[in-house]
Amino acid sequence: SSGINAEWPLRPGIKPNFSEDKITLITGDLGPFEPQIPIDVPLWLAVNLRQRRKCQIITPDWMNIDVLKERKQEEADSQLFHPPLHAHYLEFSTIVLGASNEVENADEVRTLIKDIYDIRVAKLRKSINNMVNYDGGGGRPLSHAVINNITAMELNTVKQFFVKSLDHLHNLRNHAEICLTDPRYT
Numbered sequence: 001s002s003g004i005n006a007e008w009p010l011r012p013g014i015k016p017n018f019s020e021d022k023i024t025l026i027t028g029d030l031g032p033f034e035p036q037i038p039i040d041v042p043l044w045l046a047v048n049l050r051q052r053r054k055c056q057i058i059t060p061d062w063m064n065i066d067v068l069k070e071r072k073q074e075e076a077d078s079q080l081f082h083p084p085l086h087a088h089y090l091e092f093s094t095i096v097l098g099a100s101n102e103v104e105n106a107d108e109v110r111t112l113i114k115d116i117y118d119i120r121v122a123k124l125r126k127s128i129n130n131m132v133n134y135d136g137g138g139g140r141p142l143s144h145a146v147i148n149n150i151t152a153m154e155l156n157t158v159k160q161f162f163v164k165s166l167d168h169l170h171n172l173r174n175h176a177e178i179c180l181t182d183p184r185y186t
Contacts, residue, residue, distance in 0.1 A: 010043040010092050013058035014050075043092070047099040057100040062086055063093060065105050068112035075119045081149040090117050090153050117154070124150065124158050132165050 015036050022031030023045075030041055038058060041049070049055040061067060062085040074082050086092060093113045097106055127147055 010088060011040040012043055012046045012060065012092070012096065013038045013040050014046050014055040015058060016049065016055045018054050043095060047095060050099050056102050057096055059096070059100075059103050060086070060092075062089070063096075063103065063109055063113075065108055065112070068109060068116065072112055072116050072119065075116055075123070079123065081120065081123060081147065083149045084120075084151050084154075085113075085116070087151060088153070089113065089151065120150075120154055121157050124154060125161065128158060128162050128165060132169050 015038055016033040017035050018033060019035060020031055020033040022029045023033070025042075025045075027042075030039070030045070033039060046055065046057050050057050062071075067085075071082070071085060090113065093109070097103055097110055103109055124147070
């Protein structure tokens with residue numbers, strides 16, 4: 001078991017070190033909590049309980065060094081995007097690594113996740129550059145593109161760059177069209 005659901009909100013597994021029948025939250029009841037019996041809880045609660053030394057956060061399988069090294073190599077070797085480790089791998093790992101000292105090889109995990117993120121963002125920037133510079137023949141620009149397996153954080157990282165690139169390209173194409181069709185410029 002990975003100890004985590006792939007959906008938002010993130011629900012990491014924890015091993016509580018206390019007994020409690022249930023905890024009532026707005027979203028519903030959680031529990032029962034039994035010492036050393038894993039249970040999935042919202043990320044904010046896992047962090048809160050960990051800060052109060054009431055639990056251990058279970059590190060998901062995808063935060064294992066071997067898994068991360070393999071994924072880093074796959075991402076580096078491929079021009080395509082592999083499915084992300086988790087839909088919110090960067091956010092989740094940053095929070096868990098900051099809140100828990102139980103993550104084995106935490107510094108190496110942090111470095112590998114950052115490396116994977118950097119490789120993926122570099123590929124995304126390259127894809128955007130290729131799209132912006134694409135000429136479909138006869139001077140026809142690319143009208144759309146599909147990029148699969150991108151997380152919201154990765155997309156948000158390049159959003160401003162992408163929008164500015166498209167605006168700049170649009171302005172250049174408009175000026176080029178004017179120059180080609182206006183007799184004053186021929």
